[in-house]
Amino acid sequence: MPIWMHGSWMMAETRLGRVEQLGKRTLGLIAEVGYLAALLTESLYWIFAGVFQRQPVRVSSVFAEMMRTGVSAIPIVFLLSFSIGVMLAIQGIHTLRTFGAESQVVIGIALSISREFGPLITGIVVAGRTGSALAARIGTMVVSEEIDALRVMGIQPVRYLVSPVLLAMLVMLPALTIMADFAGLLGGAVYSAMDLGISYAAYADRVISVLKTGDIWQGLIKSAVFATVITLIGVANGFSVTGGAEGVGRATTRSVVLAISGIVIADMVFTWFLNR
Amino acid sequence: MSSVSDRMLTSDPVVEVENLVAHYGSHKVLDGVNLTVNAGEIHIIMGGSGSGKSTLLRHLLGLRRVTSGRIRLLGHELDGVHRSELQELRKQIGVSFQGGALLSSMTVGENVTLPLREHTRLDESTMAIMARMKLEVVNLGGFEHFMPAQLSGGMIKRAALARAIVMDPKLLFFDEPSAGLDPVVSAELDELILRLREAMHMSIVVVTHELESAFRIADRMTVLDCGKILISDTADKVRNSANSRVQDLLNRRPRVEELDADAYLARLTGE
Amino acid sequence: MSFGHRVERGYAVVALRGDVDLARSPDARALILQCLEQKSDLLVDLSEVDYIDSSGVASLVEGYQMAKKEGLKFGLIGVSEAALSVLKLARLDQVFPIHADLDARLLDDG
Numbered sequence: 001m002p003i004w005m006h007g008s009w010m011m012a013e014t015r016l017g018r019v020e021q022l023g024k025r026t027l028g029l030i031a032e033v034g035y036l037a038a039l040l041t042e043s044l045y046w047i048f049a050g051v052f053q054r055q056p057v058r059v060s061s062v063f064a065e066m067m068r069t070g071v072s073a074i075p076i077v078f079l080l081s082f083s084i085g086v087m088l089a090i091q092g093i094h095t096l097r098t099f100g101a102e103s104q105v106v107i108g109i110a111l112s113i114s115r116e117f118g119p120l121i122t123g124i125v126v127a128g129r130t131g132s133a134l135a136a137r138i139g140t141m142v143v144s145e146e147i148d149a150l151r152v153m154g155i156q157p158v159r160y161l162v163s164p165v166l167l168a169m170l171v172m173l174p175a176l177t178i179m180a181d182f183a184g185l186l187g188g189a190v191y192s193a194m195d196l197g198i199s200y201a202a203y204a205d206r207v208i209s210v211l212k213t214g215d216i217w218q219g220l221i222k223s224a225v226f227a228t229v230i231t232l233i234g235v236a237n238g239f240s241v242t243g244g245a246e247g248v249g250r251a252t253t254r255s256v257v258l259a260i261s262g263i264v265i266a267d268m269v270f271t272w273f274l275n276r
Numbered sequence: 277m278s279s280v281s282d283r284m285l286t287s288d289p290v291v292e293v294e295n296l297v298a299h300y301g302s303h304k305v306l307d308g309v310n311l312t313v314n315a316g317e318i319h320i321i322m323g324g325s326g327s328g329k330s331t332l333l334r335h336l337l338g339l340r341r342v343t344s345g346r347i348r349l350l351g352h353e354l355d356g357v358h359r360s361e362l363q364e365l366r367k368q369i370g371v372s373f374q375g376g377a378l379l380s381s382m383t384v385g386e387n388v389t390l391p392l393r394e395h396t397r398l399d400e401s402t403m404a405i406m407a408r409m410k411l412e413v414v415n416l417g418g419f420e421h422f423m424p425a426q427l428s429g430g431m432i433k434r435a436a437l438a439r440a441i442v443m444d445p446k447l448l449f450f451d452e453p454s455a456g457l458d459p460v461v462s463a464e465l466d467e468l469i470l471r472l473r474e475a476m477h478m479s480i481v482v483v484t485h486e487l488e489s490a491f492r493i494a495d496r497m498t499v500l501d502c503g504k505i506l507i508s509d510t511a512d513k514v515r516n517s518a519n520s521r522v523q524d525l526l527n528r529r530p531r532v533e534e535l536d537a538d539a540y541l542a543r544l545t546g547e
Numbered sequence: 548m549s550f551g552h553r554v555e556r557g558y559a560v561v562a563l564r565g566d567v568d569l570a571r572s573p574d575a576r577a578l579i580l581q582c583l584e585q586k587s588d589l590l591v592d593l594s595e596v597d598y599i600d601s602s603g604v605a606s607l608v609e610g611y612q613m614a615k616k617e618g619l620k621f622g623l624i625g626v627s628e629a630a631l632s633v634l635k636l637a638r639l640d641q642v643f644p645i646h647a648d649l650d651a652r653l654l655d656d657g
Contacts, residue, residue, distance in 0.1 A: 398572070406602055409608070412638070
């Protein structure tokens, strides 16, 4: 076969390959979403029905997970939310100054923190910490046959490993989000006080008069969705590890990227529907 | 063959495999495997790497779905069994994995106690004593507070064995007991397997490629090659088998295939 | 409770029988500890035991330890071949005072 012909043949193959790959990826995506749904159903099943089957989800491991995913994330979530609050204040005041309305900055800060940035920052931090840790932990257990060992001991891996994490995340992410809201508002208050001379008391009054419970709820519901997304993606990537330590590394990276993408997209969808 | 408990004499076979076929993708790894393990016997499943013995074990443990064929453990059909029934079945079966598969986040003691904690409502002190007793049996007394990462390969295997027998299973699966161990440690493990069968009347299935160890403990042996069973018989009959392939394996002679020149050329050129 | 006990010549004798397994060993344990709490010397009669698993043996171990702490006498009698092999596996045959029956034990006590 002449070389030029070989080349064009190769191109044809790659073109065909791309269509085929697109198809394969779509199928893969559907399969993956299906898998995540099954995983969610099973984790919830064990949380609610486990007690009746004498296979309860252990309270002690839920608390351990709460410490691991929640409590130890407090400093970093606080720091980042505070920074976002300061930045929102800077940008808000800068923008509103054009209209001479810089004192209205508090409205902007209060609403965007509670509805958007609080849950989002918390979600991204936890996705980075817990999502990756979950994928790594479970992936390692797959590689070392620990998951198989649990299964043959008659211990359902999802009940034993996933349900406690899901429960812990569903409690801790909203809790962290509330803290992030406070930290963000505090950041805004500090900068507003410096730049505009608004007293903390006046700032607090303004925030309270602006915020409705619906705003807080919107943030909390989002954070519960994020908790589910992070847990499922981390766990699913962990369970699907093949090929030793390298595979664990791949799964970890993949779970962080997917979890953050999942959060941002879920956030957009949510915001779209909640605010129309 | 040493004495078999009177408790077990009346029992049916503990493992029955009929016509098991398994695939990895389109590659057939097990082809019509038939296997019977009798109560109270030590049954060795032997074969080189790629013989399909690991796949067979995974099937016996219910970790893979069969393409076709039937597997019965302790009289229960594995396929189509209800989840809670499978659960009950698994409490009567112990498994010691090749790499130990101890949960790395727990101490040795916690690992050994785990099945008791999950499946029984025994008193905390009873569970602790049972776990320590089993660690004593495998000569790991005093190691309960160690983490798996602090143990040597042989110790991990013994700890895994302690976990596998903590519920006093009727049936014990042991994957490659001697792989990666020095001969003395490996001989000790074999001795332990014999003692377990003697004292607890377990039926024990050992998957291995180590000939020496296999003949030391086997009542009966099944030799797998390329996904097919070459022979399944008493250790003596296997040793004296007239089958040339069995003799090749026993004498560690490499497989010599007739070379088909055309097919070989085709493979090399990828046509 | 599925096991009985009697008092005979200064000893409380707990007679285990049938299968002493995961399901029934908690009963055995409760009975043994209960007798020891009443500060009586204790013998456990295994002659009618068909099968004893390690949870049963663990209960015996716990009882012996408690008896030692309380300064009470403890022992096993009528240990069947099957039970003995389970004890031997964990080398507990060298730990428990084992006698054929109460008479043998009393003879040994002197």
